[in-house]
Every structure is written in structure tokens, then in C-alpha cells.
Amino acid sequence: xxxxxxxxxxxxxxxxxxxxxxxxxxxxxxYVAAQGEVGRQGGRLVVALRSEPxxxxxxxSVDATSREIIGAMNSDLVHINxxxxxxxxxxxxxxxxxxxxxxxxxELRHGVKFSDxxxxxxxxxxxxxxxxxxxxxxxxxxxxxxxxxKPIEVKKMDAYTLEFDLPKxxxxxxxxxxxxxxxxxxxxxxxxxxxxxxxxxxxxxxxGEMVGLGAFRMKEYVPGQRMILERNPNYWKxxxxxxxxxxxxxxxxxxxxxxxxxxIKFQSGxxxxxxxxxxxxxxxxxKEAKTKGQCLSDLGPGLEFVFLFFNMNRLDPGxxxxxxxxxxxxxxxxxxxxxxxxxxxxxxxxxxxxxxxxPIWGNVTPGNRxxxxxxxxxxxxxxxxxxxxxxxxxxSWDSSGALLDAQKRPVAFTVxxxxxxxxxxxxxxxxxxxxxxxxxxxxxxxxxxxxxxxRVLNTKDYEAVLMNLVNGxxxxxxxxNLWLSSGETHLWDLGETKPATAWEAELDHLMEAQMxxxxxxxxxKLYDRVQEIVAQNLPFIFLVSPNILVGAQSTxxxxxxxxxxxxxxxxxxxxxxxxxxxxxxx
Amino acid sequence: MNGxxxxxxxxxxxxxxxxxxxxPGFFSPYDFSGQNRHLPFAPPSRLHxxxxxxxxxPRPFVYDWRESMGNPGGAYEEDHTRMYPVRFLKSGSPxxxxxxxxxxxxxxxxxxxxxxxxxxxxxxxxxxxxRMLYGGRISLLAGLLGACIALFVGGLLGIISGFYGKWVDxxxxxxxxxxxxxxxxxxxxxxxxxxxLRIKTTDVFLLLVGVMGLVGWARPARxxxxxxxxxxxxxxxxxxxxxxxxxxxxxRRHVVPQTISTMLTMAALLIPQFILAEVTLxxxxxxxxxxxxxxxNLLAELQRYSVLTxxxxxxxxxxxxxxxxLAYHMTSVALxxxxxxxxx
Numbered sequence: 049x050x051x052x053x054x055x056x057x058x059x060x061x062x063x064x065x066x067x068x069x070x071x072x073x074x075x076x077x078x079y080v081a082a083q084g085e086v087g088r089q090g091g092r093l094v095v096a097l098r099s100e101p102x103x104x105x106x107x108x109s110v111d112a113t114s115r116e117i118i119g120a121m122n123s124d125l126v127h128i129n130x131x132x133x134x135x136x137x138x139x140x141x142x143x144x145x146x147x148x149x150x151x152x153x154x155e156l157r158h159g160v161k162f163s164d165x166x167x168x169x170x171x172x173x174x175x176x177x178x179x180x181x182x183x184x185x186x187x188x189x190x191x192x193x194x195x196x197x198k199p200i201e202v203k204k205m206d207a208y209t210l211e212f213d214l215p216k217x218x219x220x221x222x223x224x225x226x227x228x229x230x231x232x233x234x235x236x237x238x239x240x241x242x243x244x245x246x247x248x249x250x251x252x253x254x255x256g257e258m259v260g261l262g263a264f265r266m267k268e269y270v271p272g273q274r275m276i277l278e279r280n281p282n283y284w285k286x287x288x289x290x291x292x293x294x295x296x297x298x299x300x301x302x303x304x305x306x307x308x309x310x311x312i313k314f315q316s317g318x319x320x321x322x323x324x325x326x327x328x329x330x331x332x333x334x335k336e337a338k339t340k341g342q343c344l345s346d347l348g349p350g351l352e353f354v355f356l357f358f359n360m361n362r363l364d365p366g367x368x369x370x371x372x373x374x375x376x377x378x379x380x381x382x383x384x385x386x387x388x389x390x391x392x393x394x395x396x397x398x399x400x401x402x403x404x405x406x407p408i409w410g411n412v413t414p415g416n417r418x419x420x421x422x423x424x425x426x427x428x429x430x431x432x433x434x435x436x437x438x439x440x441x442x443x444s445w446d447s448s449g450a451l452l453d454a455q456k457r458p459v460a461f462t463v464x465x466x467x468x469x470x471x472x473x474x475x476x477x478x479x480x481x482x483x484x485x486x487x488x489x490x491x492x493x494x495x496x497x498x499x500x501x502x503r504v505l506n507t508k509d510y511e512a513v514l515m516n517l518v519n520g521x522x523x524x525x526x527x528x529n530l531w532l533s534s535g536e537t538h539l540w541d542l543g544e545t546k547p548a549t550a551w552e553a554e555l556d557h558l559m560e561a562q563m564x565x566x567x568x569x570x571x572x573k574l575y576d577r578v579q580e581i582v583a584q585n586l587p588f589i590f591l592v593s594p595n596i597l598v599g600a601q602s603t604x605x606x607x608x609x610x611x612x613x614x615x616x617x618x619x620x621x622x623x624x625x626x627x628x629x630x631x632x633x634x
Numbered sequence: 635m636n637g638x639x640x641x642x643x644x645x646x647x648x649x650x651x652x653x654x655x656x657x658p659g660f661f662s663p664y665d666f667s668g669q670n671r672h673l674p675f676a677p678p679s680r681l682h683x684x685x686x687x688x689x690x691x692p693r694p695f696v697y698d699w700r701e702s703m704g705n706p707g708g709a710y711e712e713d714h715t716r717m718y719p720v721r722f723l724k725s726g727s728p729x730x731x732x733x734x735x736x737x738x739x740x741x742x743x744x745x746x747x748x749x750x751x752x753x754x755x756x757x758x759x760x761x762x763x764x765r766m767l768y769g770g771r772i773s774l775l776a777g778l779l780g781a782c783i784a785l786f787v788g789g790l791l792g793i794i795s796g797f798y799g800k801w802v803d804x805x806x807x808x809x810x811x812x813x814x815x816x817x818x819x820x821x822x823x824x825x826x827x828x829x830x831l832r833i834k835t836t837d838v839f840l841l842l843v844g845v846m847g848l849v850g851w852a853r854p855a856r857x858x859x860x861x862x863x864x865x866x867x868x869x870x871x872x873x874x875x876x877x878x879x880x881x882x883x884x885x886r887r888h889v890v891p892q893t894i895s896t897m898l899t900m901a902a903l904l905i906p907q908f909i910l911a912e913v914t915l916x917x918x919x920x921x922x923x924x925x926x927x928x929x930x931n932l933l934a935e936l937q938r939y940s941v942l943t944x945x946x947x948x949x950x951x952x953x954x955x956x957x958x959x960l961a962y963h964m965t966s967v968a969l970x971x972x973x974x975x976x977x978x
Binding site: 121307308311312326328329331392395398399400460462464470473474476477478479481491492493494499508511 | 674923944
């Protein structure tokens with residue numbers, strides 16, 4: 049994969065430079081030309097966000113809202129193209145990888161300027177990585193930059209060339225650069241040495257204090273209401289005709305905490321882009337979309353998967369005797385297979401998502417075009433087969449139809465679900481009804497999300513949980529934590545010192561191997577096997593993957609939403625407002 | 635209508651309503667948890683007397699809903715290929731009447747595979763009418779029992795504190811103030827967090843009732859105490875005391891009867907208040923859980939904008955709630971008027 053992307057990246061860079069020849073006098077810098085419709089300058093776009101950003105400091109941001117706003121004001125060296133799901137050059141115009149895959153050499157674009165006019169050079173890159181790797185700053189990105197607990201080393205070769213040394217082979221290394229925003233050394237070096245960096249660029253900073261390489265820069269922030277960004281005149285991208293991007297004069301984020309309120313604002317035309325719409329509201333918006341001139345898109349499944357899993361942790365029988373007694377069922381593969389066969393995934397999709405979700409039998413959703421193992425079996429749900437499996441595992445039924453285990457104890461357990469998600473609560477209700485058909489007495493317990501996570505990760509006092517996970521990237525490597533038996537989110541059995549089962553040992557081996565294999569087809573083969581093992585052994589019972597639903601007013605040009613976050617605003621630099629009369633849906 | 639007849643009328647109305655809600659198994663056509671996954675949010679079935687050809691049928695009938703062509707996932711239309719006459723006293727899904735008594739006779743229903751949804755269906759295709767009746771049983775019983783506990787505890791403490799006065803009065807009143815000042819909602823969240831994950835529905839229900847009774851006793855106690863305080867000094871009580879009557883005798887013959895009409899009024903006010911409390915708790919997810927309905931969790935569906943704007947039949951439990959509260963409120967007003975008349 050790496051070599052493939054490299055070739056592609058070079059091709060794009062070459063194209064960009066060819067396009068630049070004619071423009072070279074007008075803009076004597078190395079800009080990259082973005083693909084898409086040529087738009088018109090000016091205009092203002094309003095987007096509603098669910099919450100306020102906690103910080104605007106890229107080093108410290110964790111929450112999605114902060115990241116979305118920071119993304120509009122900053123740039124990274126190498127970017128994941130949301131359309132192709134592959135990497136492309138950003139501030140680095142090209143890169144090469146040494147034969148052993150341990151050394152990356154990056155070439156920066158010349159003449160790129162920060163929003164305050166200061167030049168961007170290799171010093172800024174070295175400084176930025178110093179910040180990300182500083183233990184005292186606790187950057188959430190730091191973990192990504194450690195391999196085997198050793199940090200990636202960054203060396204400046206000259207003003208526009210850098211060398212990155214990896215402590216071990218790491219196949220998707222260039223994907224790491226995505227989202228690592230480059231910081232201005234000329235502004236932040238002094239506060240950093242004074243130990244004040246953690247206080248910089250909070251939400252109370254003045255607009256002029258924040259300087260970035262993104263398409264927009266801060267103009268005004270009204271706490272609790274909105275944040276207004278304005279066009280960055282020094283942005284480093286142009287359109288196909290050589291016009292400097294972005295088109296929009298202003299990008300405004302309105303803070304609307306409730307989804308329903310967001311929908312009402314979008315309906316009335318107060319906001320132009322709506323992301324993360326639930327299926328109910330999508331159906332509601334669709335009724336009037338044509339007359340109101342709104343374009344709604346169902347992008348198909350994203351990278352989120354919803355699943356049910358059982359507690360298979362090795363627990364102290366003295367502390368949690370009830371759970372331990374039930375683990376004999378949970379550990380029996382036939383029991384889990386029966387549960388999976390009883391799940392009415394079609395019904396779930398119809399009732400909970402109005403048809404706007406996709407059934408899944410593995411952890412990789414069909415939205416992940418590069419890595420999906422398309423050969424996984426999709427066993428049709430069948431209560432008869434489920435009953436046969438249970439029977440072969442020693443279960444039986446009493447006269448009232450209740451399921452009994454081999455010791456004639458009734459099969460009853462609780463399923464925890466986050467009370468903040470109406471959709472997952474509904475999924476749990478359906479699962480409860482499905483399992484009742486098998487004679488299982490399931491109680492659904494809605495619980496505050498943090499309390500639920502605490503039970504799963506810390507106290508391990510639960511029987512089953514219905515929850516979701518969203519992959520941040522299409523690449524399998526971020527899933528290491530989930531599948532490695534020693535992983536921090538190896539949810540069903542945490543803190544294994546050695547793999548509890550043979551298939552978990554094989555998962556460990558495969559995940560390690562895919563990380564150090566460079567070639568895409570070889571990695572894909574390894575990861576296909578991972579998906580196969582997971583689907584066969586069902587540590588998770590996969591249910592559905594909700595479709596990504598977004599909308600925009602038809603006046604918004606170049607709106608090309610994708611299933612990777614940020615769904616609609618990944619090309620904010622290219623969005624423009626059409627002249628009245630020219631409105632249309634893509 | 636004069637006062638007496640109005641009270642009688644209201645009482646009969648309330649009694650009928652309660653009977654209706656206390657035996658939901660008989661009055662509802664389906665079980666509250668039966669899902670029809672092909673019919674989420676189906677509108678109420680229409681009762682017909684005329685078929686498509688225009689022929690008149692003396693027995694009302696319904697058509698099944700089916701997804702309308704060309705608009706899957708959205709609207710429904712009637713499937714005119716087969717009609718399902720409404721049958722009365724029909725045997726159907728079994729239900730428990732009370733303590734293990736089981737029945738399967740339903741007041742009305744239609745032949746399988748037809749479905750009759752008087753109030754439409756919810757998002758799992760469950761019959762909203764049946765759920766409303768079953769939900770009413772939980773909400774009403776919680777209200778009634780809660781009010782009984784609150785009135786009993788409140789009345790008893792109010793009488794003791796008003797009658798004996800001094801340190802007894804002071805102690806009871808201070809405890810009462812504490813109960814009035816506690817932030818109950820947060821306390822309830824805390825209590826739910828401490829309880830084990832798996833609790834039986836009956837236990838949740840008893841917990842609800844107990845909590846409501848405990849929260850609710852303070853106000854009645856205070857009012858009863860006020861009445862007792864004034865009655866205690868009346869001449870007939872002093873006369874009885876002078877003639878050597880015991881405390882118990884005075885309480886029974888002279889004091890308690892004076893509080894009865896106030897207690898009845900309070901009951902008429904407290905019952906709807908406690909039903910509302912159950913509604914609030916279930917609305918917040920602290921009440922009985924899925925799939926068991928209560929009016930609170932039926933109304934919780936309306937928190938969603940899409941439901942609020944698209945499916946009018948989801949409001950029906952609210953209308954039932956309003957009718958019940960109005961009946962209680964009118965009873966309480968009528969009782970109060972009578973009290974004033976009697977005292978005059």
C-alpha cells in the first residue's frame with residue numbers, strides 16, 4: 049500500500065506543479081490545486097455543532113468538536129483524502145521511504161505562510177513534533193507517535209527537508225501525519241519554554257493570538273453561541289483556475305446542543321450544512337427537502353459498528369458469584385452463535401434506522417472499501433438453527449418455554465446500554481425480544497454512559513453490553529488495542545497476560561504481522577484472516593452499522609460528503625455559496 | 635347538577651376508569667410487548683361499516699395496514715384484499731389477571747393475521763391502545779398506593795404532632811422540614827446506582843411507590859397538624875377532657891373526624907400528583923423498564939422531534955392522562971365545596 053500511495057502522491061504533486069506553470073507569476077509559491085468545481089469567492093456558511101470546543105490548541109484537543117474547528121484552522125503534513133481513503137501530500141509535497149521502512153524523508157512546500165504572514169519551514173515541523181511528544185503536555189496524539197514505547201525521531205535536514213526515524217517498522221506510518229497540525233514556532237516557542245503552552249489557545253484566546261496554516265482563521269467567539277472563522281488570505285491551496293482558496297469569506301459554527309433543534313434550524317435555512325443526522329430526522333427532512341431546496345445524502349455505512357458482547361473476564365468467584373456462574377454460557381461458542389443467529393438485524397435496521405443502516409457480521413463495515421473482507425459468511429438469522437445449537441450445548445427448555453442450562457438453571461442475564469442513545473436502547477429492546485424467542489430472560493438496563501464504561505473497563509461488574517465503536521481511520525492498525533490480548537480495549541477479556549484461547553493467540557500474531565508488513569496485498573491477506581477469526585469466534589456479536597446521513601442547502605457548492613470525519617466539512621476550503629438561481633443538488 | 639349528585643357522578647366515572655385500567659388484560663386486544671416488526675408507527679385502524687364495493691355490514695370491520703407502494707418505510711395504506719370483522723369476547727393471547735389467575739378472554743379483537751390498532755402502534759409496532767391500558771395500571775396503582783402511604787404516614791404524624799405538641803411537635807416538624815428540603819431527584823439517581831442491575835419489575839414498582847410515599851408525607855402532615863392544633867382547643871374537646879375522656883377517646887371521637895374531609899380532598903390532589911411523579915420518573919428512565927409500559931415511558935417517546943411532528947396518535951396517552959386528572963381535580967373541588975358547606 050505504501051508504495052502505491054507514494055506513486056499516487058508523486059503523480060498528484062506533479063499534476064499540481066504542471067498546473068502551476070501558467071500561474072507562476074501571479075502567485076510565486078508552490079500551491080497545490082484542489083480538484084472540484086471552480087466556485088465563486090465570498091459568502092458565509094453556517095454549520096451547527098452539538099457542543100462547544102473545549103480548546104483550540106491542536107496539541108491538547110480530544111473531543112470531536114474541537115477537532116473539527118481546529119481542522120478548519122490548521123493543516124497537516126500528509127493528509128488522508130476523504131474520498132479515496134488514501135494519503136495525499138499536504139504541507140509536505142512529497143515523501144520517500146527507505147528500503148527497510150524505518151526512515152521517512154519529507155520534502156516541504158516552499159513559500160507556504162502562516163495566517164500572520166510568517167514563513168513555514170522545517171523548524172516549525174521539528175517544534176510541532178517536540179510539542180506532540182512532550183510528556184508533560186499529555187497530548188492525546190503522543191501515544192500514536194510511540195512505537196514500542198519509543199518515540200519517532202524528527203531531524204531537520206535543511207529548511208525544507210525532514211527525516212523521520214521510526215523505532216520499528218510501522219506500515220501505515222504516513223497515515224499518522226493526518227490530523228497532526230503544524231504549529232507556529234515563532235509564536236509558541238517562548239510560551240513553551242516558560243511552561244505556559246497548555247494555557248495557550250484556549251477558547252478565551254483573542255483571535256489575533258491564534259495562527260495556523262488552515263483555510264480559515266479565528267474572527268470572533270461568542271461563548272455559548274457561535275464561533276466565526278474568516279478566510280485565511282495566506283492559505284496554500286488554489287482551485288483549478290489558480291484562484292486562491294478558500295472561497296468562503298466566513299465559516300460560522302453555531303452551538304446547538306440538541307439534534308432536534310439542529311434539524312429545525314436547518315429546516316428553516318438558518319444553517320447550511322447538517323452532519324450526523326439520525327435516521328428519524330433524516331426521514332422527516334426528506335419529506336420537504338425538494339420544496340425547501342435541501343440536498344440530503346445517505347452515504348451508506350460509516351466506520352461505526354454496533355455490537356453485543358458478553359463478560360468473559362476472569363473474575364474472582366468470591367466477588368461476583370452471579371456473573372461467574374453465567375460465564376459458563378458466555379464462554380460457550382455455541383451459546384454466542386445461537387445469540388447471533390437469533391438477532392433480527394433486518395428488523396433492527398427497519399425499526400431503529402428506518403432502513404438506513406447495514407447489517408454486519410464482522411468488525412469492518414462495507415464503508416471501509418480498502419480493508420473489508422467481502423468473503424465473510426453472512427449466516428441468515430434462524431431461530432431453529434439457534435435452538436439446535438443450544439440443544440447441542442446442553443441447554444433445554446421447561447414447560448413454559450424458558451431456557452435452562454445443563455444444571456437446570458434458567459438462562460437470565462442483563463444487557464447494559466447507554467441511556468443517552470435512543471437508538472441503542474431501541475436495539476437492546478429488539479434484541480431482548482429476539483432472545484425471548486429462545487427462552488432467554490433478558491433485562492435491559494439503561495445506564496449513564498460513563499458509569500457503563502466504568503463497569504466495562506474497571507469494575508467488570510456486568511453480564512452483557514450493547515455498545516458501539518467508531519474507527520477513526522480505515523487502516524487496521526488503530527484496532528491493535530482491541531484485538532491484541534494485552535490491548536487496553538480488549539473489551540470482552542481485559543488484561544490477559546497471555547492469550548486465553550488459541551484463536552486469540554492467532555489474532556495477536558496476525559495483528560503484529562500486519563503492522564510490520566509494508567505491502568498492501570500482504571497486509572490485506574493478514575487482516576482478512578483477522579476478520580474471519582473474529583466472525584467465527586464471536587467475541588463480539590456484530591449487529592448493524594448505521595449509515596452516515598448528512599444534508600446541505602442546495603446553495604452550497606462542492607459539497608461532497610464522505611464517511612470519514614468530518615463528514616461534510618473535510619473540503620471546507622472548497623465549499624462555496626452558489627449565486628441565487630444556480631442552486632442544485634450534486 | 636347539585637353538589638351531591640356531581641360528586642356521585644364523578645366518583646362513578648373515576649371508578650369506571652379505574653376498573654378499565656386495573657383489568658387491562660381483558661379490555662385490551664393484545665399483549666403489551668407483542669411486536670409487529672413490519673408495522674412500526676402504523677396509524678390507528680379505521681372502523682368500517684361499508685366495504686370498498688359499498689356494501690353495508692352490520693358488524694364493524696377493519697382492514698390491515700400495508701406499506702404504501704412507492705413510499706416504502708414511510709406511509710401506510712389499507713389492504714383491501716381481506717376484511718377482518720371485529721369480534722367481541724374473543725379468546726386471544728393469555729394474560730394474568732391478578733396473583734396467578736390467568737385468562738385469555740379479550741373484550742374485542744379480530745381474527746389472525748389481521749390486526750386492530752385502536753390507537754395505532756409505536757416504533758416497534760406494538761399496539762398503543764393495549765400499552766396505554768397496561769401502562770395506566772402501573773401509573774394508577776403507583777399513584778393510588780403512593781397517595782395511601784403518604785396520607786397514612788402524614789395523617790398519623792400530623793395528628794400526633796398537633797395533639798401532643800411540645801417536643802413531639804418540634805421533633806416531627808424538624809424532620810418534616812428536612813424531608814421538604816432534600817433534593818429528591820438526585821437522591822433517586824443515587825439510590826438507583828446503588829441497587830443491583832437486575833431488579834424485578836415488581837420491586838422497581840414497590841420502590842417507586844415507597845419513594846413517592848416517603849417524599850409525599852410531609853405536606854399532608856403539616857396541614858393535618860394545623861387542623862388538629864385548632865380542634866384541640868375547641869370547647870367540645872375541652873369539655874370532653876373535663877369529663878375525664880382519655881386521649882384515645884378524644885382523638886377517635888372528636889379530632890380525627892374533623893380531619894377526614896381535608897384528607898379526602900388531599901387524596902384527590904395527591905393521586906394525580908403521584909401519577910405525575912411516576913410519569914416524571916419513568917420519563918427520566920428511573921421507573922419501570924422496557925418492555926413494560928407506563929404512561930411515563932409512553933410519553934417519553936414524544937421527546938423525539940420526529941415522533942412529535944409525525945405521529946399524532948402518540949399523544950393519546952397524554953389525553954387519557956388529562957381526562958383522569960380533570961376528573962380527580964373536579965372531584966377535589968366538589969369535595970372542598972361540600973366541606974365548606976358542612977362547616978357553615
